[in-house]
Amino acid sequence: MPTTKRCLTESDANRAIGGVPTIHYFDFQSRGRGQVLRLLWEDAGIAYEDIRYSFQEYPEYKKTRIAGMNPTGHIPVVELNRRILTQSYAILRHFARQLGKYDGETEEGKYWADAMCDIGIDWRTLFVNAFFSPQKDKTYPEHCETVRPRFLQGLETHLKTHDLSKTGPYVLGKSVTYADFVIYQVLHDEGLTQDRRKGMKDYPRLIQLVDAVESRPNVKTFLQSDRYLG
Structure with a gap:
C-alpha cells in the first residue's frame, strides 16, 4: 500500500496557493521530479500531504488511481482544491507565480x-x-x-x-x-x-x-x- 505522511504546518504560504497540496510520487528516497516540488514547498513553508508508491506497486495504481487523475499515467500528480495538477515543471512555475516569488521579478x-x-x-x-x-x-x-x-x-x-x-x-x-x-x-x-x-x-x-x-x-x-x- 502507498504510504501517506502529512508534512509541516499550514501557513500563509498555504493560503497563498489555496490550501494543502497532496503529491503522488514514487517512494524514491528524496530524489526525482517529485522531490523538486517538495523542496519548493519546504523552502516556502507550505504544508503538504506526501503519498509515495513503491516501484513494485505503482504499475497497478498507474492503471487505476493515477490514470483517473492523469491520462498519461505519469507522476508526480498534485491534488489541490479538487484540481489536478500535472507536469512537474509547470507545477513549479504555477506555485512560483502564486507565491509571488521564485521566478524572477523582471x-x-x-x-x-x-x-x-x-x-x-x-x-x-x-x-x-x-x-x-x-x-x-x-x-x-x-x-x-x-x-x-x-x-x-x-x-x-x-x-x-x-x-x-x-x-x-x-x-x-x-x-x-x-x-x-x-x-x-x-x-x-x-x-x-x-x-x-x-x-x-x-x-x-x-x-x-x-x-x-x-x-x-x-x-x-x-x-x-x-x-x-x-
Missing part, C-alpha cells in the same frame, strides 16, 4: 530562470534514460563520462558569465528561484552534492549554488529531518 529574470530550468530538464531526461536503462551497466558509465561533464560545464559557464547570475550564488544572483531547486536536484540525484562535493571540484560556481540552497533555513531544517530520505 521579464529578463523570468526568461533566465526558465532557460536554466530547461537545461536541467534536458540533463535529467538523459540521466533517467541512462540510469534506468536495461543496459545500465553500460549506459550509465557512458553518461557519466560524456553527458554529465557537458551539462556541468554548460551550467558552470552560464552561472559565471550571465549578468544576473554573476551577482550572487543563485541563478538570479541574490534571489532564489525554482530553477535553483531544479539544478540542485539533478546534481543531488547524480550523486554530486554528497561526499563533500568531490564530483564537483572543477565547478566552483555550481558548488556555490548547492551550498546556498542547502544553507537556506527551511531547506537546512528539511535536510536534517526525517522527511529527507537521502
Whole structure:
C-alpha cells in the first residue's frame, strides 16, 4: 500500500496557493521530479500531504488511481482544491507565480530562470534514460563520462558569465528561484552534492549554488529531518 505522511504546518504560504497540496510520487528516497516540488514547498513553508508508491506497486495504481487523475499515467500528480495538477515543471512555475516569488521579478529574470530550468530538464531526461536503462551497466558509465561533464560545464559557464547570475550564488544572483531547486536536484540525484562535493571540484560556481540552497533555513531544517530520505 502507498504510504501517506502529512508534512509541516499550514501557513500563509498555504493560503497563498489555496490550501494543502497532496503529491503522488514514487517512494524514491528524496530524489526525482517529485522531490523538486517538495523542496519548493519546504523552502516556502507550505504544508503538504506526501503519498509515495513503491516501484513494485505503482504499475497497478498507474492503471487505476493515477490514470483517473492523469491520462498519461505519469507522476508526480498534485491534488489541490479538487484540481489536478500535472507536469512537474509547470507545477513549479504555477506555485512560483502564486507565491509571488521564485521566478524572477523582471521579464529578463523570468526568461533566465526558465532557460536554466530547461537545461536541467534536458540533463535529467538523459540521466533517467541512462540510469534506468536495461543496459545500465553500460549506459550509465557512458553518461557519466560524456553527458554529465557537458551539462556541468554548460551550467558552470552560464552561472559565471550571465549578468544576473554573476551577482550572487543563485541563478538570479541574490534571489532564489525554482530553477535553483531544479539544478540542485539533478546534481543531488547524480550523486554530486554528497561526499563533500568531490564530483564537483572543477565547478566552483555550481558548488556555490548547492551550498546556498542547502544553507537556506527551511531547506537546512528539511535536510536534517526525517522527511529527507537521502
